[in-house]
Amino acid sequence: MTTMDELEDARQDLEGLLVDVLYSVLGEEAYPGDDPLPSGPIAFSRLAAHDELEDSYLGIQVRVGAVLARLLASRMMSVGDPSPDDLIDTVGELGNIIGGNVKTLLFQTARLSLPVAELTGGSEAVEGALRVAASVFGQVAELTLQPDDEDSDRR
Amino acid sequence: MMKILIADDSRAMRMIVTRTLRQAGFGGLDLIEAENGRDALEKAKAESPDLILSDWNMPEMTGIDLLKNLRANGIGIPFCFVTSEGSQEMRDQASAAGAMGLIAKPFTAEAFSDALSSVV
Numbered sequence: 520m521t522t523m524d525e526l527e528d529a530r531q532d533l534e535g536l537l538v539d540v541l542y543s544v545l546g547e548e549a550y551p552g553d554d555p556l557p558s559g560p561i562a563f564s565r566l567a568a569h570d571e572l573e574d575s576y577l578g579i580q581v582r583v584g585a586v587l588a589r590l591l592a593s594r595m596m597s598v599g600d601p602s603p604d605d606l607i608d609t610v611g612e613l614g615n616i617i618g619g620n621v622k623t624l625l626f627q628t629a630r631l632s633l634p635v636a637e638l639t640g641g642s643e644a645v646e647g648a649l650r651v652a653a654s655v656f657g658q659v660a661e662l663t664l665q666p667d668d669e670d671s672d673r674r
Numbered sequence: 675m676m677k678i679l680i681a682d683d684s685r686a687m688r689m690i691v692t693r694t695l696r697q698a699g700f701g702g703l704d705l706i707e708a709e710n711g712r713d714a715l716e717k718a719k720a721e722s723p724d725l726i727l728s729d730w731n732m733p734e735m736t737g738i739d740l741l742k743n744l745r746a747n748g749i750g751i752p753f754c755f756v757t758s759e760g761s762q763e764m765r766d767q768a769s770a771a772g773a774m775g776l777i778a779k780p781f782t783a784e785a786f787s788d789a790l791s792s793v794v
Contacts (some may be wrong), residue, residue, distance in 0.1 A: 544690075552787075592686070593688065595765050597693070605685075608684055611684060611704065615731065616779045619757065619760070619779065620778075627761045628763075629739020631759065633731060
């Protein structure tokens with residue numbers, strides 16, 4: 520079985536994880552779906568899980584549009600007008616929470632890197648990755664998992 | 675007044691932990707914040723908090739290294755992880771190093787109450 524196959528098998532669990540985390544941090548019901556990210560500015564958090572036994576990596580990326588990033592920062596930090604640094608901090612922590620739970624769900628022996636979060640201009644598709652998405656407040660949050668070599672056998 | 679040190683590199687998460695402590699019914703607390711493990715180590719030595727709530731994955735010094743450093747220095751402050759990684763392996767590692775527990779993110783006020791009511 521390839522890692523991509525394993526990720527595909529876990530798709531429902533990953534959707535559930537994304538929905539649960541969004542509900543937890545926003546206090547608002549989120550729904551799985553496959554809508555694209557909005558056009559315009561995007562906030563993303565990226566981290567890597569490294570399996571030392573197999574010397575393999577999994578890239579874990581969480582992306583949201585600017586509107587949802589502001590909603591997340593506003594709710595999580597209890598501020599009315601979050602700054603760009605607040606958006607980065609919030610989306611970084613969202614990626615950290617989701618990354619930790621992905622590791623617990625799928626790659627318990629892996630080591631997680633620290634998340635790197637940024638604001639960027641657009642939302643190009645992540646190639647060679649499993650994508651799950653959820654909507655909350657009518658806005659899309661996206662989780663992508665990208666193996667370093669999708670054809671290699673794992674575990 | 676009970677003094678609690680909250681160590682997390684995310685300001686958003688430190689604010690959520692603070693809010694959740696209140697939601698769990700723990701009032702009248704003196705809260706100190708640290709933004710990484712090294713900062714937390716210095717503040718633990720300087721401020722002698724009654725409890726440390728710490729993330730695991732932090733820059734400068736990880737939470738588990740913070741805990742090991744405290745214990746190696748004979749500092750036995752009750753220590754609970756608040757972290758996104760909640761596998762049994764992590765829980766065992768935390769317990770072996772002397773942590774009283776591990777609260778997995780995302781968490782609820784009930785999880786805080788259950789994990790901390792014996793010390794707060």
